[in-house]
Amino acid sequence: MFPFLLIVLLSLSWRTSASAQPAQEFLHCLSLRFHNSSSFAKLVYTQHNSSYSSVLKSSAQSLRFTTPSTPTPLAIVTPLHAPHIQAAVHCCRKHGLQVRTRSGGHDFEGLSYTTAYKVPFVVIDLVNLRSVQVNVEKATLHFCTSKQSCYWCCAKLLLVFCCNAGQSLTELYYEIARKSRTLAFPAGIGHTVGLGGHLSGGGYGVLFRKYGLGADNVIDARLIDVKGRILDKKSMGEDLFWAIRGGGGGSFGIVLAWKLKLVPVPANVTVFTLSKTLEQNATELVHQWQYIAHKLPKEIHTSIIISRVNSSENEKMTVQASFTGIFLGSTDELVPLIEEKFPQLGIVKEDCFEMSWAESNLCATQCPIGVSLETLLERSQKSVLSKTFFKAKSDYVKQLIPESAFQGLWPKFYEDGAKFASMVFVAFGGKMEEISETESPYPHRAGNLYSILYVWTGKKRKIKLLTSS
Numbered sequence: 001m002f003p004f005l006l007i008v009l010l011s012l013s014w015r016t017s018a019s020a021q022p023a024q025e026f027l028h029c030l031s032l033r034f035h036n037s038s039s040f041a042k043l044v045y046t047q048h049n050s051s052y053s054s055v056l057k058s059s060a061q062s063l064r065f066t067t068p069s070t071p072t073p074l075a076i077v078t079p080l081h082a083p084h085i086q087a088a089v090h091c092c093r094k095h096g097l098q099v100r101t102r103s104g105g106h107d108f109e110g111l112s113y114t115t116a117y118k119v120p121f122v123v124i125d126l127v128n129l130r131s132v133q134v135n136v137e138k139a140t141l142h143f144c145t146s147k148q149s150c151y152w153c154c155a156k157l158l159l160v161f162c163c164n165a166g167q168s169l170t171e172l173y174y175e176i177a178r179k180s181r182t183l184a185f186p187a188g189i190g191h192t193v194g195l196g197g198h199l200s201g202g203g204y205g206v207l208f209r210k211y212g213l214g215a216d217n218v219i220d221a222r223l224i225d226v227k228g229r230i231l232d233k234k235s236m237g238e239d240l241f242w243a244i245r246g247g248g249g250g251s252f253g254i255v256l257a258w259k260l261k262l263v264p265v266p267a268n269v270t271v272f273t274l275s276k277t278l279e280q281n282a283t284e285l286v287h288q289w290q291y292i293a294h295k296l297p298k299e300i301h302t303s304i305i306i307s308r309v310n311s312s313e314n315e316k317m318t319v320q321a322s323f324t325g326i327f328l329g330s331t332d333e334l335v336p337l338i339e340e341k342f343p344q345l346g347i348v349k350e351d352c353f354e355m356s357w358a359e360s361n362l363c364a365t366q367c368p369i370g371v372s373l374e375t376l377l378e379r380s381q382k383s384v385l386s387k388t389f390f391k392a393k394s395d396y397v398k399q400l401i402p403e404s405a406f407q408g409l410w411p412k413f414y415e416d417g418a419k420f421a422s423m424v425f426v427a428f429g430g431k432m433e434e435i436s437e438t439e440s441p442y443p444h445r446a447g448n449l450y451s452i453l454y455v456w457t458g459k460k461r462k463i464k465l466l467t468s469s
C-alpha cells in the first residue's frame, strides 16, 4: 500500500514540475513575440485564469472529454490573426510542446483539445478567425425554373468564397444565402461544425452525390506549416495540397482560410421525411433502400435514421426507420420519381416541403418550416451530438446486407443501454462513384453503396463501459 502511494505521489509531482517549467518558458516566448502586451493578456489563457475552464469547454462538443480526468492544455491561445498563430507554433516547437488546433471542436474523439498521451500541449483555438469575404465573380446565373437539366448549365462558373477556418458550416451557409438563393457549398449539416476540421477530413453532406465532398470543392488554402511559414496552393506544392483536403486535420499544418468553389442550386429544393416502424414494414424498406438509393439521380440525397421508439398505436417498444431526402427540384418532379424507383415507400405530396437550400439545413434534426434564416447563426442550435456524452463511428458498406441481418440487429436496440442509440445510413453513389480512391485522401468513393454512422449518446458511466471494451 505505502510504496504504491509513494509512487503515485512521486509521479504526480514529477508531472507537475515537468509541465510547470515549459509552461512558463512558453508564455515568456509568446509574450516576446506578441509585441502588444495588451492583446497577449486578452488572448492567452493559462490554468490560473478564471475563465480558462469555460474557454476550454466552450466548443468541446463531446462531454466525454470535459471530465476532471481529461488531460488539459498548459495554455489556450485564441489568435486574432496569422502572426499570433506563427508565434504560438514557434514557441511550442522551441519548448517541446505539442500543438492542438481547434476550429469547431466537433472532433468525435476530442483531438482538438485533449490528448490520449501524457504529453504537454497547447490549444490554438481559432474561435476569433471568423471574417468572411464573398466574391461572386461573373454572377450571371440563369436558372431555368422547371427543367432540371438546366440548373447545371452554369456549373463551370467560378464562384469564389473565402472564409477563415474558424467559421462554422451554417455561418458559411448564411453568408452565401445573403448573397444568393441559388448558390450553395456542398458540405455537411452539423450546425456548429468548424470548417477547419470539416474540410480537412473531407466533409460530406446533402449535395455530395451531385458535387462531391466539401474538400473536393476547395480551390486554394492558406496554411501555416511547422516552421511558421504561410503557404498557399502554389507554394505548398501538389502533395501537401492533396493531403490537407481529406487527410485529416491537425496533421499537416494549421489551415488559416479556405478558398471555396460555390455550386448552383435551384431557388427551392424539396425535403421529405417518412417514418416507418417494424410494424409498418421498416425491415423490408431498409433492405430495399440499399438497392435503390445509390442509383437514384444525383439530385436526390437520401438517408435513414434508425432508432428505438414507442409505437404510437400500442406504446410498445419498436424500431423506427426515418427515411429523409433532399431533392434539387420541385415536389411535382420528386413524387413521380420516387414512386417509380421506390414505390414501396409510399411517398405522397403531403410528405414534401419546398424551401431554399439554405433553409433546408435547418432540417438537420427536425424541419422548423417557416423560421428565419438567422436561426442558422444560433450557436446554441442543437443536434443529437452536441454537448452530450457520445461515441460515434462510421462504416462504409460495399455489399448489400441481407434482410435476416437487419432482423438480427433490431433486438440490440431494445437493450438497456440503447435508449439513445441510433444508426444513420447515408446513400453514396452519384458524383462519388466517379472519383477514384486515390484522387484525394478520402478513399470512400466508387463502390461504396452507403455509409453507416453509429451513434451512442447517454450517461457518462455507461459510455465508459462501452469505450473500454
Ligand SMILES: Cc1cc2nc3c(=O)[nH]c(=O)nc-3n(C[C@H](O)[C@H](O)[C@H](O)COP(=O)(O)OP(=O)(O)OC[C@H]3O[C@@H](n4cnc5c(N)ncnc54)[C@H](O)[C@@H]3O)c2cc1C
Residues within 6 Å of the ligand: 061, 100, 101, 102, 103, 104, 105, 106, 107, 108, 110, 111, 112, 126, 165, 166, 187, 188, 189, 190, 191, 192, 193, 194, 195, 196, 197, 198, 200, 201, 202, 203, 204, 205, 248, 249, 250, 251, 253, 254, 255, 256, 383, 384, 385, 386
Ligand atoms: C454534431 C456533429 C455533426 C456533424 N455533421 C457532419 C456532417 O454532416 N458531415 C461530415 O462530413 N461530418 C460531420 N461531422 C464530423 C465533423 O465534420 C468532424 O468531426 C470535423 O473534424 C469537425 O471539425 P471541427 O473544426 O468542428 O472540429 P475540431 O475538433 O476543431 O477539429 C477536428 C480535427 O481537425 C483539426 N483541425 C481543426 N481546425 C484545423 C485547422 N484550421 N487546420 C488544421 N487542422 C485543424 C483538429 O486538430 C482535429 O484533429 C459532424 C460532427 C458533429 C459532432
Ligand SMILES: *[C@@H]1O[C@H](CO)[C@@H](O)[C@H](O)[C@H]1NC(C)=O
Residues within 6 Å of the ligand: 036, 037, 038, 039, 042
Ligand atoms: C494592442 O491590442 C489591443 C487589444 O487587442 C488593441 O486595442 C490595440 O490597438 C493594440 N495596440 C497596438 C499598438 O497595436
Ligand SMILES: *[C@@H]1O[C@H](CO)[C@@H](O)[C@H](O)[C@H]1NC(C)=O
Residues within 6 Å of the ligand: 041, 042, 043, 044, 045, 046, 048, 049, 050, 051
Ligand atoms: C489571465 O490571468 C493573468 C494574470 O492574472 C491576467 O494578466 C490576464 O489578463 C488573464 N488573461 C485572460 C485572457 O483573461
Ligand SMILES: *[C@@H]1O[C@H](CO)[C@@H](O)[C@H](O)[C@H]1NC(C)=O
Residues within 6 Å of the ligand: 279, 280, 281
Ligand atoms: C407490408 O408489406 C406487405 C407485403 O409486402 C403488405 O401486404 C402490407 O400491406 C405492408 N404493410 C404496411 C403497413 O405497409
Ligand SMILES: *[C@@H]1O[C@H](CO)[C@@H](O)[C@H](O)[C@H]1NC(C)=O
Residues within 6 Å of the ligand: 310, 315
Ligand atoms: C416508452 O415506454 C416505456 C415503458 O413502456 C416508458 O418508460 C418510456 O417513458 C416511453 N418512452 C417514451 C418516449 O414515450
Ligand SMILES: *[C@@H]1O[C@H](CO)[C@@H](O)[C@H](O)[C@H]1NC(C)=O
Residues within 6 Å of the ligand: 267, 268, 354, 355, 356
Ligand atoms: C419556395 O417554396 C415556398 C413554399 O412552397 C414558396 O412560398 C416560395 O414562393 C418558393 N420560392 C421560390 C423562389 O420558388
